[in-house]
Amino acid sequence: MELPIEQTGFSHVDNAARNKNVILNIVRDRSPISRKQISQLSRLSIATTKRLIEELLVDHLIIEVGQTNSTRGRKASLLQLNGEYCCSIGVNIIPHALEIAALSFTGSVLYEKKIGGMEPTREAIQPLLEDGLRHAMESIRSKYSGKLLGIGIGIAGLVDINRGIVLYTPNMTGWESAALGPQLTERFHTDVIIDDSVRCMALSEKRYGVARELRNFLYIYIGKGVGSGVLLDGRMYRGAHGVAGEFGHITIKQNGNLCSCGNRGCLEAHVSESRIIEELQKNIASKVHSSLSDRIKGKNGIGLEDILHHAREGDKLANLTINNVSQDIGIGIANLVNVFDPGVIILGGEVIDTFGESMIGDILRVVKLKAINTISSQTSIIPADIESFAASRGAATLLIEKYLQNSILNI
Numbered sequence: 001m002e003l004p005i006e007q008t009g010f011s012h013v014d015n016a017a018r019n020k021n022v023i024l025n026i027v028r029d030r031s032p033i034s035r036k037q038i039s040q041l042s043r044l045s046i047a048t049t050k051r052l053i054e055e056l057l058v059d060h061l062i063i064e065v066g067q068t069n070s071t072r073g074r075k076a077s078l079l080q081l082n083g084e085y086c087c088s089i090g091v092n093i094i095p096h097a098l099e100i101a102a103l104s105f106t107g108s109v110l111y112e113k114k115i116g117g118m119e120p121t122r123e124a125i126q127p128l129l130e131d132g133l134r135h136a137m138e139s140i141r142s143k144y145s146g147k148l149l150g151i152g153i154g155i156a157g158l159v160d161i162n163r164g165i166v167l168y169t170p171n172m173t174g175w176e177s178a179a180l181g182p183q184l185t186e187r188f189h190t191d192v193i194i195d196d197s198v199r200c201m202a203l204s205e206k207r208y209g210v211a212r213e214l215r216n217f218l219y220i221y222i223g224k225g226v227g228s229g230v231l232l233d234g235r236m237y238r239g240a241h242g243v244a245g246e247f248g249h250i251t252i253k254q255n256g257n258l259c260s261c262g263n264r265g266c267l268e269a270h271v272s273e274s275r276i277i278e279e280l281q282k283n284i285a286s287k288v289h290s291s292l293s294d295r296i297k298g299k300n301g302i303g304l305e306d307i308l309h310h311a312r313e314g315d316k317l318a319n320l321t322i323n324n325v326s327q328d329i330g331i332g333i334a335n336l337v338n339v340f341d342p343g344v345i346i347l348g349g350e351v352i353d354t355f356g357e358s359m360i361g362d363i364l365r366v367v368k369l370k371a372i373n374t375i376s377s378q379t380s381i382i383p384a385d386i387e388s389f390a391a392s393r394g395a396a397t398l399l400i401e402k403y404l405q406n407s408i409l410n411i
Contacts, residue, residue, distance in 0.1 A: 019044060020052050021405045024061060024081070028106075028404065031080035032065050038079070053079065061085050061105075081106050086403070087144060089136050090152040090396030091129060092197050092389070094224065095120035095171045100132050101392035102140050105400065107208055111139050112389050122174030130187060137188075149403050150191030151184060152395030154200035156225055158243045161411050164194050167243070170260040171225060193398040197221075198245060199236055200394030201384070202229025205346055206408070207397055209385035218342045219384070220247060222329060223349030226268040230340065235410040248272070252331050267332045271325050273350050277302060280321050290317035304354040325351070326359050330366025337371040337379050348384030357383070 022042050027033060030041070039049040056062045063082045067075040083106035092099040096118060102111035115132050118124040133151060140148070157169035164181015184192045202219035205211040211219070211231070219229040226248030230237040238244050248268030249261055256265030257275060269275055280302070284293050292310050295302050311318035333345060345367075347360060364381045371379070386393065401409050 016052065018405075019048065020056060023049070023052055023056065024404050025406055027062055027079055028081050032078035033080075034068060034076040034078055036076060083108055084144070084146050086146045086149050087140060088149040088152060088396040088399035089133065089140075090154065090200070090392040090394065090398070091132070092200065092391035092395060093125060093129065093153065093155040093172075094197070098125070098129055098132055099389050099392040100136050101389045101396055102136055103393060103396040103400070104144075105146065107393075107397065107400070109389075109393070110144055111136050112392075120172040122172070122178060125172070126180075130184075133184075133188060148190055149399040150193065151188065152200070152398035153180065153184070153192065153194040154197035154391040154395040155180075155194065156197045156227065158246075159194050159196055161193065161195050161238075161242055161409075164192055166194065191399065191402070193395075193402065195395065195398060196227065196229070196243075196245065197391040197395075198227035199229040200391040200398070201348060201386075202231060202236070202346075202394070203397050203401070203408070204386050204390045204394035205348075205384055206231060208393065209346075209390075210382060211344070211346060214344055216342050217344040217346055218333075218336055218340060219346045219348065220333065220336075221349040222271055222347065222351040223273055223353075225272055226349075228336070230342075231408075232340070232342075235407055238410055247332065247336065250332055250335060252328055267328060270328045271332075271351065273304060276304065276307070276321065276325055276351065279324075280307065280317065283317055283321075288317055291315045292318060304350065308354055322355055322359065323362065325355075326362035327366055329359075330363040331370055333363060333381070334367045334370035334376070337367060337375055341375050341379075343379060345379065345381040346384050347381060348387070348390065352383060353387055 023038055026038050026041050035050055035053055039046045042049065060082050062079050064077045065080050066078050068078065083104040085105045087102055087104050087110055089102045097114060097116040100113045101109060104110055115128055118128055155166055155169060158167040160167055166175045166178040166180050169175040181192045181194045198221045201221055205219055211217050215234040217231050221227050228245045228247035230245055249266045251265045252267050252270065253265035257269035258264055259266035259269035281296060284290055284296055292302055292306065292315060295306055307318050307321060311322055352359065360381055360383060368376045
């Protein structure tokens with residue numbers, strides 16, 4: 001298998017800094033690993049490899065963690081990244097809540113906290129965001145000696161990752177053209193990267209979940225909204241203007257539901273959590289019989305779990321609702337499969353987490369029916385591995401990728 005460019009070195013002294021990053025990326029992906037294996041994978045000479053590794057050990061970026069199990073000859077020492085060397089903080093900004101996580105250099109979780117209850121406006125969210133970051137930093141400093149690489153922010157919407165600007169958020173107000181990155185850099189005197197929250201989820205799956213060994217996949221989030229993160233040849237696909245992946249706004253029904261973007265028939269307007277519930281409530285209001293009628297009349301209303309429960313009990317409307325959602329998602333994914341030939345589709349989000357494997361099976365059947373057979377027959381659809389704090393962990397990982405100069409971010 002051809003190695004990514006960041007894992008192929010040049011045996012020349014002028015390339016020492018680049019070659020160190022080559023070694024660090026190999027150690028990160030394949031640890032514990034020996035010097036000889038690193039030399040073979042990086043295509044650096046063994047002498048160059050050993051010299052650079054000694055420098056990385058002195059600088060505490062990597063550590064020795066035991067020896068090979070060889071029964072013949074001298075046992076080789078094994079290496080991995082030093083989790084104590086540095087850390088990063090990630091935040092996922094969603095309507096009514098913030099999810100904050102901090103990771104070590106090796107991706108271990110150092111801190112997690114969810115802050116909820118605020119209005120979905122920038123005026124309400126940003127002060128709590130800054131307070132949450134201060135608390136996270138204080139908590140980390142009290143038990144962790146590594147330096148802070150910076151802060152990663154994930155937010156559902158359109159962002160300019162190079163300038164740190166939030167361009168637009170469909171479900172929160174006040175964020176249009178908000179220079180959040182520069183503001184947080186000034187407040188906290190550290191590097192700040194802002195990206196779309198679903199791309200952060202995709203990065204989280206790539207580094208810590210089911211996509212570790214994949215260089216091509218689509219991550220699709222279906223929950224409060226709908227979005228996607230696209231990894232092609234080991235790099236996040238961003239498009240010409242950096243805003244690719246708005247899967248929720250492909251049109252699946254010409255005269256469908258009105259979407260928050262102003263168009264009708266967008267996928268998000270039919271399969272997001274709130275729209276699923278709204279559609280079911282409309283059917284019940286239209287006198288469609290369902291055992292969920294009494295639940296709607298109650299104080300707490302209904303949720304996805306209620307729909308699933310009643311579907312399992314044989315309620316026809318509940319089952320029809322789930323089937324319709326699966327059909328719509330499948331049609332949307334079939335279009336992506338035809339365009340990208342990703343090999344693997346990873347599904348995450350509250351809708352998928354609730355309805356589970358049976359919905360994924362239904363979606364796969366629709367994809368195989370609607371997509372080109374040559375492509376769909378070689379495409380797998382699997383659930384995401386990381387459910388909680390996926391976007392905030394991915395946001396924190398943005399800083400680790402930048403530090404290691406990994407090409408995956410494609411910025």
